[in-house]
Amino acid sequence: MNISYMYSLIAVMVLFLLAYLGAQVTVGKVFLGFIIPFLAAITFIVGFIYRVVDWARSPVPFCIPTTCGQQKSLPWIKSAPIENPSTTGGVIVRMFLEIVFFRSLFRNTKQKLKEGDKLSYEWEIWLWVGALAFHWAFFTVVFRHLRFFLEPVPACIQIVENLDGFLQIALPGLLLSGVVLLAAVTFLFLRRIFIPQVRYISLASDFFPLFLIMGIAFTGILMRYFTKVDIVGIKDFAMGLVTFHFHIPEGVGGLFYVHLFFVSILLAYFPFSKLMHLGGIFMSPTRNLTTNSRVKRHINPWNYPVKVHSYEAYEDEFREKMVEVGLPVEKMIEPEPPKEDAPPEEEAEPPEEAEPPEKEAELPEESEEKE
Amino acid sequence: MSDPTPEELLLGIDPKPPQTGWMDTPVEIKKGIYCYASNPKSVEYVGLPYPRQWNPIEEDWNLPENWKEIIYKGFRERLDRFRSIKVFMDICVRCGACADKCHFFIGSGDPKNMPVLRAELLRSVYRNDFTAAGKILGFFGKNFKKIGGARELTLDVLKEWWYYLFQCSECRRCSVFCPYGIDTAEITIMGRELLNLIGLNIDWIATPAANCYRTGNHLGIQPHAYKDMLDFFADDIEDITGIRVDPSFNRKGAEILFITPSGDVFADPGTFTCMGYMMLFHFLQEKYGFDITWSTYASEGGNFGFFTSHETMKRLNTKMYAEAKRLGVKWILGGECGHMWRVIHQYMDTNGPPDFLEEPVSPITGTKFENARSTKMVHITEFMADLIKHGKLDLDPTRNDHLKVTYHDSCNTSRGMGLLEEPRYILKSVCNNFYEMPANCIREQTFCCGSGSGLNAGENMELRMQGGLPRANAVKYVHEKHDVNMLSCICAIDRAALLTSMEYWVPEVDVTGLTELVANALILPGEKERETDLRSEPLPGMEGDDAE
Structure with a gap:
């Protein structure tokens, strides 16, 4: 209690x-x-x-x-300018409705389990009424x-x-x-x-x-x-x-x-x-930003360079296999691969082991596959 | 196996909270709910800290000596870097509007799965360590702290964090209802970042992330195998349609780069969606000279880094632009995927700018995708809807007449993007029997499949079925009302997760990707009369021929 x-x-x-x-x-x-x-x-x-x-x-x-x-995507699809505001005007209206009329709270539902196995969601307005x-x-x-x-x-x-x-x-x-x-x-x-x-x-x-x-x-x-x-x-x-x-x-x-x-x-x-x-x-950033993130670049002020597995490193590891099946490569295989090729391969070992083979095998049936 | 039956699971839901307060109810890490610890080799491969063997159900998690200090510093750093987390830590009034919006709470009744309480797990520590009120209360002793909702970070608290932060699928449904827009996804993302600082990930995230890093896709498919898979699909397509499709890979100078989740290359029913892409591209190539390439290097749309940390997300996401630049394409087309699109829509452009790409224009209709002017990446349903609107696809929707279809909005594309009408428009164009689920479970109010954000493992099946209940229950409703037998979606994790969830809750309903339905209906130039759909199931009217 x-x-x-x-x-x-x-x-x-x-x-x-x-x-x-x-x-x-x-x-x-x-x-x-x-x-x-x-x-x-x-x-x-x-x-x-x-x-x-x-x-x-x-x-x-x-x-x-x-x-x-x-x-807001294709011109013939009706967009929701307030609930998904792609303009500053839309954001202002969205914020106004949120602050003055508690728009989100207005959506409130009450979930119940009926007859033991049926979920229902009913509009629940009283919290909104009370709060407003x-x-x-x-x-x-x-x-x-x-x-x-x-x-x-x-x-x-x-x-x-x-x-x-x-x-x-x-x-x-x-x-x-x-x-x-x-x-x-x-x-x-x-x-x-x-x-x-x-x-x-x-x-x-x-x-x-x-x-x-x-x-x-x-x-x-x-x-x-x-x-x-x-x-x-x-x-x-x-x-x-x-x-x-x-x-x-x-x-x-x-x-x-x-x-x-x-x-x-x-x-x-x-x-x-x-x-x-x-x-x-x-x-609140989930409410006060415009949803035009693919139209206009949002700047991350502390963005910093990160370590990336480059295409070159990738090709170095898999070049032979790629050539074998006819995938285009940047560098052709040299007759005798120099010793330097070894380290990345070694570095690349872990994740292969990390994926237990039996798991991979059962993937299709068990639909264990991840997105 | 102790996994409960659907009946047992339903009976087990007790929404009444326990007698003891949540701070006084110690965490109990249960089998069937938790996911296995990350494999140290995967953690090491991507260079994340403290790779080691550890087991969640053991007392000792082999934490680094100074773990509290690491978490404290990490928390401070994130408060300084993310306004979201700072504001969300401060302004919750605990009105409870979010409580019964979470699929994990609805399916489990565990009060700590109420979004508000999940956040309080972190907030209590935040109050203790970072607020004036917490410091003042702490002056009077531990009990005063507790009254003020503050507590120290102890090993038990840390374990509670870990257990419950991996019971949130970052679906953002709660944030739709929160009067302040508090987004539990943000809180979970930050919490998981903190846990990763001391090596506490789950393996279903850590290993796919490592695989993505190395091979370009989460399943660790190497380039030759990736090509083999698609060749194999080409064989299937040839059997069904009599047409040989010939996808190209890593081709420089192609106009468009196509990136889709690798799950579709690997497991049914995603594979049929993958075949759908191949057929669509072949159709467009034959009829309009469409020029597109796949990549084996950027062969994963999904981003398992997103479930680890913002940095890991960026490290994986960067491959998309890097590959587009290397191949010299004009823009990127993205396949059906959920969180992939959250990353592309709301995060990727900050990793740019992709000034080496051009503003996306459909080479077939001439439509400018102005909504992707800056990222230069277009969603496959935006692209297809435009084609259909301009009458560029030859479609025979009767080929989907054996299906009664409903549509599941993915969390990420609906609440992190707003992609609602495009898929519906396509669906209505390619199949004649389409039924919506009830309004409180679709569009921005859609329910998670129950296994999102890296929780689609095998060992946490009970959790997944709990979380999958609200979605499955709505499917069951349309199944009983309209005889729906097919659940369509535009997310690869949905295709994997919903399949299991449907088998468990509504076994009569199967799962499909949207592009599979399009490909069923799509009339390829010069194709033979099709007798089956992409699954080699007989088409309506062809059942007899097939049986003989």
């Missing part, structure tokens, strides 16, 4: 207590309110850039896109939160928030993104617990961000709808953060500090973790 989620759960609970208790004293507020968020933001920005630059430092020696459709809901809701939430850091609030944020609250229920108005985020993250967590294979492969580091984000969403929702935190105070505080005029906000409880602390932890944790898939997806 994989209990790695317990470690993560405990870790997040400890973090919760730390923040909640810390917020009871002034020193704690200073740390939780300014110092930690500041350090976290720096860690995030520097760490993120460092990781991406570090990836970029390694070259892409070969053009290895995964082709998921018909190649999660990421889009998260993005919307983050985007909405920019209103705390910008004065005046740009119209686009207001529009998104209006859309987000289109249900127009509850007071303050229910914003869908927060609820969807919490629901989706819970779904992704339950998936990891209840699907045996996914549970088996899950590490503590898969659960930790889930619990953290659950905590963030949960505290956020609590503050907005239930404890009804002082929005003006928080805006004031947030503006202080970005303009470096720190002051401790009035009338904000421990919950706010927990929320902020969780966000800080998430930011600081980000560059060291799998969350870097946000940057990595842009760098």
Whole structure:
């Protein structure tokens, strides 16, 4: 039984207590309110850039896109310009669909063995739905939160928030993104617990961000709808953060500090973790390369000369046999082969022995032949 | 022999993972699954490190003293050289989308055959040795490491690598479904490179690679024998058609060089495909003055180096251009093969540039193969599809009427190239009964034959039949639904591997190369009335004559 989620759960609970208790004293507020968020933001920005630059430092020696459709070959054969993109435009569309709509995940199937001997593959859309809901809701939430850091609030944020609250229920108005985020993250967590294979492969580091984000969403929702935190105070505080005029906000409880602390932890944790898939997806060579590898030469920057068994060495070894069956040769056999011919022959011995004769004999029948 | 029957094998699939976590489940190297260790003489012949006798099921693998250091350095070097491996080590979120996409997992239920876990075997060591998080966790002790998914490279871990990296056929099906395009083939390729640094290859890769290096082909066929084989096929063709074909070898000044996997020269049913090439070239020569030569030096399209290391791949692949240059041909035509085409399509041009060749133009139709402008190498199905489209082949598809054909996309040509329609177009032109397998098992979602990437040995038959199950199961489906009796493919390893897999899972279905079907239908100028197909099986309507 994989209990790695317990470690993560405990870790997040400890973090919760730390923040909640810390917020009871002034020193704690200073740390939780300014110092930690500041350090976290720096860690995030520097760490993120460092990781991406570090990836970029390694070259892409070969053009290895995964082709998921018909190649562009003969003019009368319809090619798949996005799934097998031979142009940069195609790659951009492919990457856009991948990053914004999780194209590959959309293909997901679930394999089953039916009636003991029939394999079936059914379209499995829920992972895609859950993942898309999660990421889009998260993005919307983050985007909405920019209103705390910008004065005046740009119209686009207001529009998104209006859309987000289109249900127009509850007071303050229910914003869908927060609820969807919490629901989706819970779904992704339950998936990891209840699907045996996914549970088996899950590490503590898969659960930790889930619990953290659950905590963030949960505290956020609590503050907005239930404890009804002082929005003006928080805006004031947030503006202080970005303009470096720190002051401790009035009338904000421990919950706010927990929320902020969780966000800080998430930011600081980000560059060291799998969350870097946000940057990595842009760098994935199986997706971001054009599939024109036979049209345009891809340069391998570290290409180096290698030892090759030359035709001359080959002919030297087999010349007599070649001449015997009438195969053309570069050099005709001299009447008495000089002694120098011996070494390559000796060198050539091993593989012949290496292939056990009986294996060769049984090849045709046993179809043991290799491509 | 302990190989399970199909029923036993199916019953043995338990997709439920074990109670113990994967890091706490030690590897058990099982007979029927693992391949024999590389023969030291083969390793030595190509000059790869640490050739020695060793046996996977023995405790001691006779590793070099400093093997950990070698692996560590090798890993570092590869992280610096391949962005793919670096990114793929970092960004997996373990969503599990890849898990049930792998034919080896579907057929075995072994959780370490889930692509994600196969990669985690390496990733865990990567985290420990190369990441900040791993180092921080390591500071708190071994258990913390484990919680963070990191572990040290021990002998057991190394054995686990070896065992599972030779249970991946580099088919890339998982990478189609991965939301980040993480390609287990890349991970397996790197892992095998690392293993090769300390002499841990399997013999079904090491010896063919050595043979390719020496004789030009993996079976170690020497030039005179190669010619003899083709002469022998010419005899067969003469018996069947009354026409004597006369292929030329190593001929300087030919317009085109033809390179195909040597497997087709050696074993049925590939031999019939080889006969198909010979008949096609003869037809084109007679009718249009087509000028092509075979080579005994570059007599292998397949590249067993690709399963060893990028360097060995290049050392073998270089022969193609070298031979084209020596013979002074204009361009190269490549036969039906899977990973050969992955190498040609995605790797070969980096070994060029072949500026001594010309942009490929079909001498018969005048079609410019613009998609091969830089590599100067054209796939036989691209070439044939173009001929058929222009009406240049005289075809009688009724000669394939005794066959109900389905088509298996090779992993490499579909996911490493996108060659999907050309073979289908040809198939539909040369046979009247063509049925597709279900959509989730063809084209970019095709299943591996189960024996790709050098795993087509005899001693790992259980593994091969496990891996072959998804493909065979889909064939069985069309066999039951449409009475399909022939599985066509464009890969030499398929022709070998699927034959065994069909015998095991769907014995009613036989295996053929595409060009064999073309040759069955192809009307050679001046041929006698054919009574049999290339396999000397009576043609439809000729059964009676033959029986008497």
